[in-house]
Amino acid sequence: MISLARIRAVFLKELVQMRRDRPTFAIMIMVPIMQLTLFGFAIDTDPRNMPTAVELRDDGPLTRSFLASLVQSEYFRIVKRVHSLDEGESLLQAGEVSYLIVIPEHFERDFVRGERPQILFAADASDPVAASGPIAAANEIARRAFAPELERLPRRLRGGLPPYEAVIHRQYNPAGETSMNIVPGLLGVILTMTMIMITAIALTREVERGTIEALLSTPVRASEIMIGKTTPYILVGVIQATIVLVAGRLIFHIPFAGEAWPFLLAMVLFIFTNLMLGYLISTVAKTQMQAMQMTFFIFLPSILLSGFMFPFAAMPGWAKAIGEALPITHFLRIVREVMLKGAGFAEIRGDIWPIAVILTMLALASLARFRRTLD
Amino acid sequence: MNGDLVIDVKGLTKKFGDKTVVDRFDISVPKGAIYGFLGPNGSGKTTTIRMVCGLLKPDGGSGAVLGLDVLKQSDKIKERVGYMTQRFSLYGDLSIRENLEFVGRLYSLDHLKDRVDASLKSLGLADRARQLAGTLSGGWKQRLALAACMIHEPELLLLDEPTAGVDPKARRDFWDAIRDYSAQGVTTLVSTHYMDEAVQCDRIAFIAYGKKLIDAPTADIPRKVGLFARRIETSALDEATRRLKAAGGFDVLARFGAAIHVAGRDPEAIIAAARSLEDLPDIKIESIDAGLEEAFIYLMTGAQDNFANGLEARVGQ
Numbered sequence: 286m287i288s289l290a291r292i293r294a295v296f297l298k299e300l301v302q303m304r305r306d307r308p309t310f311a312i313m314i315m316v317p318i319m320q321l322t323l324f325g326f327a328i329d330t331d332p333r334n335m336p337t338a339v340e341l342r343d344d345g346p347l348t349r350s351f352l353a354s355l356v357q358s359e360y361f362r363i364v365k366r367v368h369s370l371d372e373g374e375s376l377l378q379a380g381e382v383s384y385l386i387v388i389p390e391h392f393e394r395d396f397v398r399g400e401r402p403q404i405l406f407a408a409d410a411s412d413p414v415a416a417s418g419p420i421a422a423a424n425e426i427a428r429r430a431f432a433p434e435l436e437r438l439p440r441r442l443r444g445g446l447p448p449y450e451a452v453i454h455r456q457y458n459p460a461g462e463t464s465m466n467i468v469p470g471l472l473g474v475i476l477t478m479t480m481i482m483i484t485a486i487a488l489t490r491e492v493e494r495g496t497i498e499a500l501l502s503t504p505v506r507a508s509e510i511m512i513g514k515t516t517p518y519i520l521v522g523v524i525q526a527t528i529v530l531v532a533g534r535l536i537f538h539i540p541f542a543g544e545a546w547p548f549l550l551a552m553v554l555f556i557f558t559n560l561m562l563g564y565l566i567s568t569v570a571k572t573q574m575q576a577m578q579m580t581f582f583i584f585l586p587s588i589l590l591s592g593f594m595f596p597f598a599a600m601p602g603w604a605k606a607i608g609e610a611l612p613i614t615h616f617l618r619i620v621r622e623v624m625l626k627g628a629g630f631a632e633i634r635g636d637i638w639p640i641a642v643i644l645t646m647l648a649l650a651s652l653a654r655f656r657r658t659l660d
Numbered sequence: 661m662n663g664d665l666v667i668d669v670k671g672l673t674k675k676f677g678d679k680t681v682v683d684r685f686d687i688s689v690p691k692g693a694i695y696g697f698l699g700p701n702g703s704g705k706t707t708t709i710r711m712v713c714g715l716l717k718p719d720g721g722s723g724a725v726l727g728l729d730v731l732k733q734s735d736k737i738k739e740r741v742g743y744m745t746q747r748f749s750l751y752g753d754l755s756i757r758e759n760l761e762f763v764g765r766l767y768s769l770d771h772l773k774d775r776v777d778a779s780l781k782s783l784g785l786a787d788r789a790r791q792l793a794g795t796l797s798g799g800w801k802q803r804l805a806l807a808a809c810m811i812h813e814p815e816l817l818l819l820d821e822p823t824a825g826v827d828p829k830a831r832r833d834f835w836d837a838i839r840d841y842s843a844q845g846v847t848t849l850v851s852t853h854y855m856d857e858a859v860q861c862d863r864i865a866f867i868a869y870g871k872k873l874i875d876a877p878t879a880d881i882p883r884k885v886g887l888f889a890r891r892i893e894t895s896a897l898d899e900a901t902r903r904l905k906a907a908g909g910f911d912v913l914a915r916f917g918a919a920i921h922v923a924g925r926d927p928e929a930i931i932a933a934a935r936s937l938e939d940l941p942d943i944k945i946e947s948i949d950a951g952l953e954e955a956f957i958y959l960m961t962g963a964q965d966n967f968a969n970g971l972e973a974r975v976g977q
């Protein structure tokens with residue numbers, strides 16, 4: 286029989302130990318703040334003043350007003366005028382400029398004739414985050430720059446398609462990512478990293494300190510230790526999430542468009558799942574050091590294959606399969622659905638149950654691994 | 661099964677890989693007894709104790725602890741046994757009170773606060789209850805550990821080298837407590853290296869390399885081992901030691917302050933060796949009864965030299 290009294294005993298003990306372990310507790314609070322600062326500020330998701338090279342094969346008033354709009358937008362800083370595409374390409378490749386904009390010959394003539402001349406935007410998209418903002422802005426800049434000219438055009442050229450075509454080449458990384466993803470995504474990453482880490486040492490610490498022997502000589506059951514040792518940290522996870530969400534709202538103006546309760550449910554479930562993953566690690570690892578190494582082993586795919594860094598849809602099948610098995614992949618979808626797209630329970634249900642399944646499997650695996658003897 | 665036996669197991673065996681750590685071990689401990697486990701390091705004392713309290717699953721053997729099946733009912737056994745580990749195994753980052761409360765809750769005790777208060781009072785730690793257990797000195801840690809494993813009033817107390825690294829005063833206090841429990845009917849199984857602890861036991865089992873070599877009431881052990889001994893006093897102790905070593909034929913040679921005890925199973929050899937010292941200054945040779953200490957040194961050297969089997973034959977039982 287599972288005894289609530291014994292679960293409570295372990296729960297209270299962990300709570301007191303957590304409170305006493307000031308450095309760890311401080312790290313738990315500092316991690317979200319630090320990550321937010323790093324990802325949120327240092328890595329500007331909406332960069333301005335990107336060094337840009339231009340090649341003007343047509344130097345009429347229309348072109349000049351377009352250039353002026355580019356500069357005015359603050360996204361682009363024109364650092365060089367080049368005279369051939371090769372010259373521009375090599376600057377781009379060397380990283381001296383992030384953008385190359387080419388206005389073709391007879392731009393103005395073709396524009397007026399309605400032949401839709403092409404403006405080339407070549408972007409160094411090796412850093413997709415850096416590239417996405419200005420690229421998204423380029424079309425709008427062009428539209429505004431040419432708006433006065435459009436007024437003077439024959440009626441047949443107005444309405445429909447714009448009388449030019451902005452051709453965007455994302456070079457070195459064809460798939461761009463949108464910037465709103467970062468902060469909500471961080472919520473998943475922070476919870477994954479800290480929650481797994483905190484329980485990964487739950488048992489190994491008892492083994493290393495020798496306290497496990499006395500613990501196991503009492504009538505406490507494996508399931509009671511498991512529940513008592515994981516649940517206190519749900520509270521820590523909720524505190525971390527609150528920090529990220531509040532900072533995301535106040536500092537980065539990330540909206541929270543969807544329903545709060547389904548989101549909270551999914552979040553607590555996700556936190557508990559990560560704690561259980563850490564607990565499973567601690568039933569396998571022999572030392573705290575090993576536990577940390579295993580934590581990082583989980584952490585890497587959680588960042589790379591979950592859709593946090595790279596778009597999930599673009600990954601090959603095997604990588605998707607790994608991603609689907611990670612709780613963070615489902616949580617990231619939930620976060621984005623709810624926060625950015627305003628989803629409710631019905632929309633995220635499909636990602637809640639996989640987390641519940643993963644949690645159950647982890648708990649069963651932990652119980653199977655845990656020995657109540659010292660054999 | 662004998663109702664008066666708190667521990668009654670036969671053929672207890674434990675293997676770690678190829679190594680047999682405990683080999684067909686029989687033990688019967690009557691209610692209220694203080695039963696000592698002696699033996700060199702690595703002789704299987706800890707493993708045996710862990711099997712008795714359900715922390716290790718025996719590979720062979722059968723029997724009962726507190727009338728419960730030692731192989732199948734370890735959950736029930738755990739509820740009625742108090743186990744004090746060799747290494748301090750309470751939480752250093754919990755206070756004294758929190759440690760006792762934690763253990764008490766694991767046994768689902770009623771009136772927990774009263775029990776913890778009573779325990780703190782009898783420990784003499786009532787006003788230090790909020791101190792972190794990790795900051796206690798060795799002797800106090802020991803007493804706290806004992807209090808923690810007594811808080812659920814177990815009928816059987818298993819102590820694994822409880823006073824290692826504790827000063828003699830603390831050790832004496834500790835043993836006073838054990839004898840009090842024994843008077844109240846608590847049975848104690850204790851492993852130790854110390855002679856002054858061994859003499860406190862009613863009965864002693866000597867274990868070496870997983871086998872029990874002797875199992876007898878403490879007072880009977882020297883006679884059972886059958887040592888013949890002489891006490892030698894002289895102002896030239898070093899010379900005496902040198903000559904005795906040259907003469908040989910004894911099993912134990914030990915210095916006790918200004919005297920040498922020489923003992924062995926061959927009386928003729930001992931007498932001959934002693935006689936070779938008669939010309940030393942201030943020589944005084946006395947016939948003494950070999951004590952526990954000589955018996956154990958004999959057993960321990962024998963165990964190292966002969967690796968169990970031969971010694972078993974020599975000791976006889």
